Amino acid sequence: MENKVQLFNTLTRRVEAFVPNEEGKVGMYTCGPTVYHFAHIGNLRSYLMEDVLEKMLRYVGYQVTRVMNITDVGHLSSDADTGEDKMLKGAKREHKTVMEIAKFYTDAFFADCAKLNIKTPDVVEPATSCIPEFIQMIEVLLEKGYAYQAGENIYFDTSRLKDYYVFGSQAEEELLVGVREDVEEDANKRNKSDFVLWFTKSKFEDQELKWDSPWGTGYPGWHIECSCISMKHLGEYMDIHCGGVDNIFPHHTNEIAQSEAYTGHKWCNYWFHVHHLNDRSGKMSKSKGEFLTVSLLQEKGYDPMVYRMFCLQSHYRKPLEFSYEVLDQTAGAYQKLRKRIVALKAEGEVEREAFARYRERFEAAICNDLNTATALTVLYDVLKDDITDATKRALTESFDEVLSLDLLKELEEDGMAVDPELEQLILAKIEERTAAKKAKDFARADAIRAELADRGVVIRDTREGVVWELKK
Numbered sequence: 001m002e003n004k005v006q007l008f009n010t011l012t013r014r015v016e017a018f019v020p021n022e023e024g025k026v027g028m029y030t031c032g033p034t035v036y037h038f039a040h041i042g043n044l045r046s047y048l049m050e051d052v053l054e055k056m057l058r059y060v061g062y063q064v065t066r067v068m069n070i071t072d073v074g075h076l077s078s079d080a081d082t083g084e085d086k087m088l089k090g091a092k093r094e095h096k097t098v099m100e101i102a103k104f105y106t107d108a109f110f111a112d113c114a115k116l117n118i119k120t121p122d123v124v125e126p127a128t129s130c131i132p133e134f135i136q137m138i139e140v141l142l143e144k145g146y147a148y149q150a151g152e153n154i155y156f157d158t159s160r161l162k163d164y165y166v167f168g169s170q171a172e173e174e175l176l177v178g179v180r181e182d183v184e185e186d187a188n189k190r191n192k193s194d195f196v197l198w199f200t201k202s203k204f205e206d207q208e209l210k211w212d213s214p215w216g217t218g219y220p221g222w223h224i225e226c227s228c229i230s231m232k233h234l235g236e237y238m239d240i241h242c243g244g245v246d247n248i249f250p251h252h253t254n255e256i257a258q259s260e261a262y263t264g265h266k267w268c269n270y271w272f273h274v275h276h277l278n279d280r281s282g283k284m285s286k287s288k289g290e291f292l293t294v295s296l297l298q299e300k301g302y303d304p305m306v307y308r309m310f311c312l313q314s315h316y317r318k319p320l321e322f323s324y325e326v327l328d329q330t331a332g333a334y335q336k337l338r339k340r341i342v343a344l345k346a347e348g349e350v351e352r353e354a355f356a357r358y359r360e361r362f363e364a365a366i367c368n369d370l371n372t373a374t375a376l377t378v379l380y381d382v383l384k385d386d387i388t389d390a391t392k393r394a395l396t397e398s399f400d401e402v403l404s405l406d407l408l409k410e411l412e413e414d415g416m417a418v419d420p421e422l423e424q425l426i427l428a429k430i431e432e433r434t435a436a437k438k439a440k441d442f443a444r445a446d447a448i449r450a451e452l453a454d455r456g457v458v459i460r461d462t463r464e465g466v467v468w469e470l471k472k
């Protein structure tokens with residue numbers, strides 16, 4: 001198979017030709033959600049771009065096996081083996097058990113993914129179902145001298161590695177900052193960068209989930225789960241490991257440390273990291289009180305596909321700022337695009353040469369380190385070109401295997417098709433509102449907006465004019 005895929009690899013800090021371990025096959029691992037709360041649309045940006053990566057690999061012919069863990073135990077809120085246990089925090093907040101919280105938010109996560117057309121990975125494994133595997137790996141690390149017991153916990157000894165900071169010195173600086181801010185420094189650690197593999201002495205006396213181990217009753221650290229779960233399903237050699245950029249350190253650094261100490265060889269060749277979605281005040285996070293979810297966007301009248309298109313318009317390796325202005329423009333563009341595609345007639349022949357030419361252009365864009373914005377431009381070029389409608393439809397269908405924007409779905413299914421009489425009325429009202437605004441009669445303009453809202457019609461002012469949508 002031709003190696004046409006080029007990807008930025010965080011490990012080597014450059015764009016490289018992607019060559020899997022086994023020809024034609026790809027083993028891909030994604031760090032899954034910590035299921036203590038709803039996913040915000042920032043988290044979902046990461047999963048969405050990883051979904052595009054997976055679909056791009058399948059599109060060019062690879063057989064992909066994608067594995068994802070569900071963190072339902074062990075993830076501490078500071079990411080540095082300190083702070084509160086995230087699952088326990090969620091359980092306390094909602095007066096439920098940890099397992100109830102895990103079940104509820106795992107289901108909510110996959111429901112959000114389904115709304116955004118994010119395919120469920122081939123294997124999804126919760127951390128709590130792999131405790132024997134974690135214990136076995138920790139035992140080997142102890143035997144090999146990469147781990148030690150102190151203060152009733154088991155730690156990974158980072159000083160045993162030649163190069164612990166595999167992703168560069170930035171991580172080292174971050175750790176130092178973290179340590180400075182860390183008021184509860186763990187006195188059991190031999191080195192500042194050491195991390196817990198297994199806790200038996202927890203700060204949290206009320207820790208709900210505990211298991212027997214050779215070192216006493218306790219629970220695993222966060223990082224061990226990804227090493228074990230990925231190896232359980234993909235073996236000791238992996239092609240691509242994904243996550244958001246905040247996972248680079250310490251999580252992925254620690255995964256590499258323990259996996260390579262355990263196997264004695266290089267573990268994963270390519271590291272794919274998605275940059276953050278920020279709001280105006282900075283990184284989107286769950287600790288900031290109200291946070292943006294897909295359901296909230298839906299309540300405001302946005303089709304989840306609009307958020308998918310919003311993400312596809314920019315490159316995964318650039319931070320993305322969320323704004324309703326840009327989302328509104330995207331909503332307008334998405335609606336226009338869908339209407340244009342639906343108007344294509346089901347007649348004429350597919351022109352082979354044009355199909356091949358455009359498919360090649362589309363592939364070149366997505367294979368070029370996932371240039372989704374250019375891939376969308378290729379779609380627009382197809383629709384503009386003087387080729388048969390059948391060719392346009394065939395290409396749209398093909399591109400949508402990767403874009404997954406429901407481009408060929410009938411408008412009726414999405415509530416986009418409207419009774420012509422209602423449509424006439426809406427357009428007349430919009431015109432009346434525009435005139436009212438021009439005459440600075442804002443009270444009238446607001447009244448018209450409210451009147452339309454009562455009929456379930458959401459209107460938005462965008463650069464492309466006023467767009468409207470029926471609320472779902």
Ligand code: AMP
Pocket residue numbers: 031032033034035041042043044045046243244245246247274275276277278283284285
């Ligand atoms: P968590 O559920 O907190 O473990 O996070 C799930 C995924 O979302 C991880 O891959 C994180 O790296 C990623 N992530 C967290 N915050 C953001 C954000 N603001 N933008 C994009 N991805 C994020």
Ligand code: ZN
Pocket residue numbers: 030031032226251255
């Ligand atoms: Zn992970």
